[in-house]
Amino acid sequence: MKKLLIDNWRPMGIYRFTLLFGVVLTLLLSFPNPTFGIPLEEIVAKVQGVYQRTKDFKAEFIQESTLKSLNKTQVARGKIYFKNPGKLRWDYYHPTKQEIVTDGKTLWMHISQDKQVMISELSKVYRSNTSTFFLSGMGNLKRDFDIQLVQPTLNNEEKGYLLKLVPKEPQSNLNELFLLVDRVTFQVAETYFYDFYGNIIRIRFKNPVINRGLSDSIFVFTIPKGVDVIEPPQMPQN
Numbered sequence: 008m009k010k011l012l013i014d015n016w017r018p019m020g021i022y023r024f025t026l027l028f029g030v031v032l033t034l035l036l037s038f039p040n041p042t043f044g045i046p047l048e049e050i051v052a053k054v055q056g057v058y059q060r061t062k063d064f065k066a067e068f069i070q071e072s073t074l075k076s077l078n079k080t081q082v083a084r085g086k087i088y089f090k091n092p093g094k095l096r097w098d099y100y101h102p103t104k105q106e107i108v109t110d111g112k113t114l115w116m117h118i119s120q121d122k123q124v125m126i127s128e129l130s131k132v133y134r135s136n137t138s139t140f141f142l143s144g145m146g147n148l149k150r151d152f153d154i155q156l157v158q159p160t161l162n163n164e165e166k167g168y169l170l171k172l173v174p175k176e177p178q179s180n181l182n183e184l185f186l187l188v189d190r191v192t193f194q195v196a197e198t199y200f201y202d203f204y205g206n207i208i209r210i211r212f213k214n215p216v217i218n219r220g221l222s223d224s225i226f227v228f229t230i231p232k233g234v235d236v237i238e239p240p241q242m243p244q245n
Contacts, residue, residue, distance in 0.1 A: 047156045050168065050188070054195075055148050063090040066215040075205040087212075093129070094226035108228040115228035124230055127239040151175060152184075167196065 065088045073080040085099040093111030104119040109129050117124040148154060152172040172184040187197040199209035230236070 062218050063221040067213040069211045071209040073207040090221045110226045123235050123237045125237045
């Protein structure tokens with residue numbers, strides 16, 4: 008097994024971060040009925056109920072990753088697939104083709120242009136209780152996060168309720184997580200989150216499809232011919 012090429016694989020740190028909290032977000036994309044003027048406790052309860060009823064999910068996404076130290080933003084596009092418990096696939100189509108796939112046990116991370124795939128045990132990538140709970144379908148928003156209803160701060164958020172989530176168990180790559188909930192449909196149309204260095208990842212979802220019976224084969228990655236298997240780096244403790 009070859010060593011990790013750090014320069015080529017540096018973006019994967021961001022994508023691992025996205026993988027974990029993407030699970031939380033993709034499960035919260037639909038509320039049962041539009042409701043107006045309800046308190047935060049009821050909003051959270053509705054979100055939790057949808058999370059528990061979601062069996063599978065797919066959508067298109069646009070991801071903006073801003074590195075504070077470089078004052079640089081990269082825009083990526085693709086599709087996301089989720090199946091409970093613990094199966095997840097991110098297919099990036101732009102600016103480069105990348106695939107992040109897990110069947111709940113193994114994690115594959117592949118960048119086509121580098122002809123490399125990194126294979127890890129999912130349990131070694133995410134060691135915190137928060138990540139384990141949500142990947143297994145046992146996440147609880149009130150138990151795992153401190154939640155506030157806050158004033159919108161970024162463009163196009165005047166149309167929604169903005170929820171701020173702070174993990175009760177410290178996460179190595181997450182400081183704050185925000186969900187923008189549409190005031191009419193009560194769908195989570197957008198999310199963004201900050202790490203401890205002030206970097207921001209912002210994701211907008213399009214055309215979500217929920218509980219349509221996704222095949223398990225979507226969440227198994229077949230290594231293409233001529234692709235090197237790369238040794239994963241040492242993961243943080245949470």
